[in-house]
Amino acid sequence: MPFELPKLSYAPDALQPYISKQTIDFHYGKHHQAYVNNLNNLIPGTRFEQATLDQIIKEADGGIFNNGAQIWNHTFYFESFSPAGPREPSGQLATAIANSFGSFGNFKEQFTKSSVTLFGSGWAWLVRKPDGSLEIVQEPNAGNPLRNGMVPILTCDVWEHAYYLDYQNRRPDYLQAFWNILDWEIISKRF
Amino acid sequence: MAFELPKLGYEYAALEPHIDARTMEIHYTKHHQAYINNLNNAIAGTDMENRTLAELMTGVSKLPVAVRNNGGGHFNHTLFWTVMTPNGGGLPKGDLLDAINRYFGSFDKFKEQFSNAGMTRFGSGWAWLIKAGDDLKITSTPNQDNPLMDLAETKGTPILGVDVWEHAYYLKYQNRRNEYLAAFWNVVNWEEAGRRFK
Numbered sequence: 276m277p278f279e280l281p282k283l284s285y286a287p288d289a290l291q292p293y294i295s296k297q298t299i300d301f302h303y304g305k306h307h308q309a310y311v312n313n314l315n316n317l318i319p320g321t322r323f324e325q326a327t328l329d330q331i332i333k334e335a336d337g338g339i340f341n342n343g344a345q346i347w348n349h350t351f352y353f354e355s356f357s358p359a360g361p362r363e364p365s366g367q368l369a370t371a372i373a374n375s376f377g378s379f380g381n382f383k384e385q386f387t388k389s390s391v392t393l394f395g396s397g398w399a400w401l402v403r404k405p406d407g408s409l410e411i412v413q414e415p416n417a418g419n420p421l422r423n424g425m426v427p428i429l430t431c432d433v434w435e436h437a438y439y440l441d442y443q444n445r446r447p448d449y450l451q452a453f454w455n456i457l458d459w460e461i462i463s464k465r466f
Numbered sequence: 467m468a469f470e471l472p473k474l475g476y477e478y479a480a481l482e483p484h485i486d487a488r489t490m491e492i493h494y495t496k497h498h499q500a501y502i503n504n505l506n507n508a509i510a511g512t513d514m515e516n517r518t519l520a521e522l523m524t525g526v527s528k529l530p531v532a533v534r535n536n537g538g539g540h541f542n543h544t545l546f547w548t549v550m551t552p553n554g555g556g557l558p559k560g561d562l563l564d565a566i567n568r569y570f571g572s573f574d575k576f577k578e579q580f581s582n583a584g585m586t587r588f589g590s591g592w593a594w595l596i597k598a599g600d601d602l603k604i605t606s607t608p609n610q611d612n613p614l615m616d617l618a619e620t621k622g623t624p625i626l627g628v629d630v631w632e633h634a635y636y637l638k639y640q641n642r643r644n645e646y647l648a649a650f651w652n653v654v655n656w657e658e659a660g661r662r663f664k
């Protein structure tokens with residue numbers, strides 16, 4: 276079974292004015308789709324032909340890793356958004372964030388800083404470590420923390436394609452917008 | 467001596483339609499300027515202030531990562547603006563054309579390999595034509611690394627470089643890096659590349 280582009284749970288213009296329809300059309304319709312197409316072209320005849328994306332992230336290298344991880348990362352990223360969801364965590368995740376970072380405000384500040392200072396293309400992640408604690412990590416390019424035994428909770432795509440049409444060089448403005456479209460009900464389920 | 471944004475040899479709109487004026491303006495006044503500001507901050511009050519940009523590059527493996535990233539950003543963009551011109555394109559001349567034919571078989575084969583280096587650089591980075599001893603080579607570097615850096619996988623003197631960070635082409639070409647790389651050939655300043663080859 277070839278990999279397929281997962282459906283978005285919202286309309287491409289649903290995240291405006293924070294993320295434009297034009298950005299979603301390219302980011303989801305072109306970039307995410309290209310990673311799917313590329314992976315489907317790369318895996319026939321390799322040991323990853325029947326593999327899951329998780330297996331590819333843990334074991335593959337080169338183009339198969341890059342495209343497989345980018346499918347996973349983008350699916351996870353686009354799934355975190357909704358036009359109207361709770362914009363702050365509650366329950367166990369809220370407690371865990373407060374325990375690890377002091378407060379949700381401090382967490383936002385640290386996650387924003389991690390996203391803004393990542394040099395080049397990549398992803399900022401909130402992860403749960405094997406000891407159960409939460410941590411913010413940066414991954415370059417297609418990097419995914421599953422490869423290091425961590426559980427992803429939240430991610431922000433800081434490839435320039437994620438924000439350049441809307442914010443150009445102003446990555447901090449994109450990060451500010453990011454917090455207005457996160458759906459913490461969805462994100463809490465990952466914890 | 468603090469580093470400064472070098473003058474651009476042409477107007478922002480001069481490379482239209484291949485590179486649009488808005489991209490040029492943001493790329494030059496925002497991205498390049500930010501690398502310079504960050505580089506100046508990284509070297510302020512240290513003996514790195516007394517070194518040339520080339521000296522910082524060739525010894526970068528022993529310097530802070532901010533110098534690698536922002537010094538590289540300053541070096542690479544400074545080169546990039548000069549290897550483009552509104553009267554560009556066409557063929558290289560003289561010794562450089564001879565060398566390209568010799569090492570790559572033909573100018574078209576060279577173009578194909580150089581574009582391929584730009585296309586296959588995953589993430590942000592640069593594709594380069596470099597002189598390494600008597601050889602001409604095509605290579606690519608991640609982020610703001612360059613072939614002058616002592617930590618580069620393939621070292622040499624840059625003759626031609628193209629920026630394949632998405633900020634270099636996204637406003638006009640979006641995901642179509644291939645179209646940007648095809649358009650680049652129309653603005654290449656072969657006279658400048660020839661000078662760098664000597």
Ligand SMILES: [Fe+2]
Nearest residue numbers: 306432434437
């Ligand atoms: Fe992306």
Ligand SMILES: [Fe+2]
Nearest residue numbers: 497629631634
């Ligand atoms: Fe650039």
